[in-house]
Amino acid sequence: MNPVFADLPVSVFETMSRLAREHDAVNLGQGFPDDPGPEDVRRKAAEAAVEGWNQYPPMLGLPELRRAISSHYQHWHGLPFDPDSEIMVTSGATEAIAGALLALINPGDEVVLFQPMYDCYLPLVRRAGGIPRLVPLQPPDWRLTEEVLEAAFTPKTRVVLFNNPLNPSCTVYARDDLERLARFCRDHDAVVVCDEVWEHVIFDGREHIPLIGLPSMRERCVKIGSAGKIFSLTGWKVGFVCASPPLMRVLAKAHQYITFTTPPNLQAAVAYGLGKADDYFTTMRRDFQRSRDRFATGLRSLGFPVLDSQGSYFLNVDLAPLGLNEDDESFCKRLVVEHGVAAIPVSAFYAQDHVRSVVRFCFAKRDNTLDTALERLAGALRRSAKSSSIKE
Numbered sequence: 536m537n538p539v540f541a542d543l544p545v546s547v548f549e550t551m552s553r554l555a556r557e558h559d560a561v562n563l564g565q566g567f568p569d570d571p572g573p574e575d576v577r578r579k580a581a582e583a584a585v586e587g588w589n590q591y592p593p594m595l596g597l598p599e600l601r602r603a604i605s606s607h608y609q610h611w612h613g614l615p616f617d618p619d620s621e622i623m624v625t626s627g628a629t630e631a632i633a634g635a636l637l638a639l640i641n642p643g644d645e646v647v648l649f650q651p652m653y654d655c656y657l658p659l660v661r662r663a664g665g666i667p668r669l670v671p672l673q674p675p676d677w678r679l680t681e682e683v684l685e686a687a688f689t690p691k692t693r694v695v696l697f698n699n700p701l702n703p704s705c706t707v708y709a710r711d712d713l714e715r716l717a718r719f720c721r722d723h724d725a726v727v728v729c730d731e732v733w734e735h736v737i738f739d740g741r742e743h744i745p746l747i748g749l750p751s752m753r754e755r756c757v758k759i760g761s762a763g764k765i766f767s768l769t770g771w772k773v774g775f776v777c778a779s780p781p782l783m784r785v786l787a788k789a790h791q792y793i794t795f796t797t798p799p800n801l802q803a804a805v806a807y808g809l810g811k812a813d814d815y816f817t818t819m820r821r822d823f824q825r826s827r828d829r830f831a832t833g834l835r836s837l838g839f840p841v842l843d844s845q846g847s848y849f850l851n852v853d854l855a856p857l858g859l860n861e862d863d864e865s866f867c868k869r870l871v872v873e874h875g876v877a878a879i880p881v882s883a884f885y886a887q888d889h890v891r892s893v894v895r896f897c898f899a900k901r902d903n904t905l906d907t908a909l910e911r912l913a914g915a916l917r918r919s920a921k922s923s924s925i926k927e
Contacts, residue, residue: 539661554877559875563878564878566848572767573767573808576808580804583800593796596624596797597624597802600624601624604616604777606809614745614747614748621777623786624773624774626773627774636659639785642665644694646694646696647668647688649701650884651890652696653702656696666691669687670687671889672701674704674893677706688719695725696727700731703849704881705844705846705847705851707737710744716746727755727757729745743846754779756778761773773802773805827844827850830905833906833909834896837916839852839912842893851895852893853892876911
């Protein structure tokens, strides 16, 4: 057995989901919406499956989808990508990330990873032979400071894996952070794999700034997007990869020997969806923002210190100001067992230098689901505070 995978522990998602089932809990751990997704996009997929082509599509993706991706990014970000040489469709963003790491990392290359991080990053980097350089970011702002970047980059840095918006911290990075990161990448001649799957799920009028659009970054960035996140269809697994032709030629080789292609009916439906009017995207953001605000207001009324959620389906609470005698993992286990609400400890997204006080909830749920969770959480802090006082 390959130790990279054989020695991995049971994931926190599996643990919390099992506990949620055993205790009939409201599961706010895993990130998927209650909503089935836009009906018109789903109908396009069904029509394409019945009436369309169901044999192998082109390895790089259906031409109509690649053209739609090109038009979409030109419209939203002013980024001109050639659909024939700079765009590829993958079976989800995770496949795109895996293929990019396998294509770009030589054994012994150092790879910069920002913690908290998506749980697939570290094993994929190690499987590709990379040496992880882990950057611990700190709440409440999770900033890319000069100090943390200076400590992470070395003459051996070859690849940077950067998630923006950053899922576990719910951060949408501003231009000054991005320019700082871009400068380090240029100075160290590093290629950046940009996991930007949450690019449309951002709030409060914020702007998503793709790193690939910054000066001198076009030739050293791999931009990855996700139809599953854009359309709240997390099971569809349709990813987008955008990169300059020299990078794309190598990325395509990796994709060719992983999945080769993606279901053509889903590709056709996503091509249709990417051409939807701006109202769809702004309404989607507004609706998620309303759910975020509803849940955040409820948590604050119960005494939870809520951190700013700038994007994604999640929001975090920081237990540190409460002075509880619990870390985030024990708190989450107690929540699901005693109160019937499942959440995720953010320390699970660290490999070292863990932050052990932050708990993540998914708010992409119906109002009654969120309200039920809030009702169950009503006594969680009072009991914990009483327990802490007794121990003291």
